[in-house]
Amino acid sequence: MDELLTRLRAGLPADALITDPDVTASYAHDAASFCEAGAPAVVVLPRTVEEVQHVMRTATALRVPVVPQGARTGLSGGANASEGCVVLSLTRMDRILEINPVDRIAVVEPGVVNAALSRAVAEQGLSYPPDPSSWEMCTIGGNIGTASGGLCCVKYGVTAEYVLGLDVVLADGRLLTTGRRTAKGVAGYDLTRLFVGSEGTLGIVVRAILALRPKPPQQLVLAAEFPSAVAACDAVCAIMERGHTPSLLELMDRTTLQAVNRLGSMGLPETTEALLLAAFDTPDPAPDLAAVADLCTAAGATQVVPAEDAAESELLLQARRMSLTALEAVSSATMIDDVCVPRSQLAAMLDGTTAIAAKYDLTIGVCVHAGDGNTHPVVCFDHHDPDESRRARESFDAIMALGLELGGTITGEHGVGVLKKDWLARELGPVGVELQRSLRRAFDPLGILNPGKLF
Structure with a gap:
């Protein structure tokens, strides 16, 4: 411990x-339940790439494990x-280094908060869709580490589709640059995609080149109530079969609706078994919304209500965004699953749940990203109840099964x-598993990067 601190302080x-x-104990966990964690020896908050390199060189020399963190909003430990x-x-590495409207890219450090980037590029008529x-809390580095998605993925895709290039500090402190700034590029293996979703087990992302899109028109939302999730x-x-491309297609079941109402007094319909939100951000969304309203009615919707304006649409989206937080308030603990199935199997998944x-x-x-x-x-x-905790883990x-x-x-x-x-x-x-472990050893032969994760 003394030698570790002495070497770290030198750089x-x-x-x-x-x-x-x-204080270090507060950095031990992310937001997941049932996940073991140890006590950190030290927490380092670098501001520069060189400081990250110094940390990794020190950790390699002393064979000390390193766990990279963003905002710790993750849900898997x-x-x-x-x-x-x-x-x-990496939260102090929070600079937006460049926004280029011609190339439609942003260059950012890993600690930039997702919402901060979205607002910054919006000022220049652009959008970062994920x-x-x-x-409002999660960081771009964390988004890259978990290959995160979001509400708009049904139309615009997930984080992996927007990461063009990366600067990554490897386990031994070397700096690797992957990818490109160009719209196209196929030179060599796609190492950029390899790092996206690697959860900090292959290297430390210290800079990212992100693709941007033109800012779309304000979306309008339609809410449809159904007597069953099916x-x-x-x-x-x-x-989806009729070829519509909504900017958002989200579903909340009755339990979620009730929780959201309790937390936010949203006035959502608690008597319905499922609420489907569909949105379009085309220049004229009215025809698409009308067509979707007809399809919802044909499927058995008891009521279909289009939002009258952008403010009402945003209120519905706010309700969906707070659904996980609302369910967390239902009891003393939650386990948030994240199972994705083919759309054609979505009803079976919900019935089975x-x-x-x-x-x-x-x-x-x-709650469901239904379009995906x-x-x-x-x-x-109740995590104080051992039997209930056991049943929660088994459920x-x-x-997942x-x-x-x-x-x-x-x-x-x-x-x-x-x-x-x-x-x-x-x-x-x-x-x-064998091949993925081999890849991991190639990047981190000593096994010091985020040990105990993935495999």
Whole structure:
């Protein structure tokens, strides 16, 4: 410990090191439940690439594990500390270095908050589409680490599709540059994509070149109430089958609606079993909204209400964004699942989740990126009750098993971290795991980068 601190201090300003155990303990966890974490030896908050390189060179020399962190809004334990590690918090590297309207790119440091970037590029008539529900808090580095998604993915895609290039500090302190600033480029292996979603196990992202799009028109939202989640899923399938491209297609079940109303007094319809939100951001969204309204009615919607203006649309989106927070307030603890299935299997996924909630006698609210088939079942439980905690964990696993049975994946955007390590092995199979471990060893032969995550 003494040697570690001595070497770190030789290349870092005094305010970049935190050793007070009461403070370092606050960096031990992200937002996930049921994920083990150790006590950090030290927390480092660098401001420059050179400081990150110094940390990694020191860690390599002393064989000390390093856990990179952003805002710790993750939901899989991917940013949890290892015992005696260096926590490398990148939140102070928060500069937007460039916004280029001609090339339609932004160059940013990893600590830039998603919403801050979105607002900055909007001032120049551009947009950065990926918008996780935690966009007011989560950082671009964290978004890259987990390959995060958001509400608009059905039309605009996920983080991986917007990362053009990266600067990455490797485990031994070397600086690697990947990718490009150009709209096209196929030179060599696509190392940029390899780092996106790697959860800090291959290197430390210290700069990112991000693709931007022209700022779209203000979207208008339609809300449709359904007597069952299955009917709402039938509407989703019809919307996609008919070729519509909504900018947003989100579903909330009754449990979620009630939770949102309790938290935010939103006045959402608590008697309905499912609420579907569909939005379009075309210059004239009226024809698309009318067509979707007809499809919802045909699928069994009891009421279809288009928003009258942008303010009413934003209110509905605010309700959807707060759904996870609202469900977290239902009980003393939650486990937030992240299973993505083919859209054609969405009704089976929701019906199966309802059956799992009944089997384990638990409250499980579900909010869904319906256009992507990405479900977020939220298991609510009392973590002071050992039996209820056990049932919560078993129900969580049952939901992931159901997703795989339906041809889906254990995570659409939250990552694997600690929470889903065993399930990743089941999804990838032995050959897939072997190859991915080999890749990891090639970048980090000493195994010091975010140990215990993914595999």
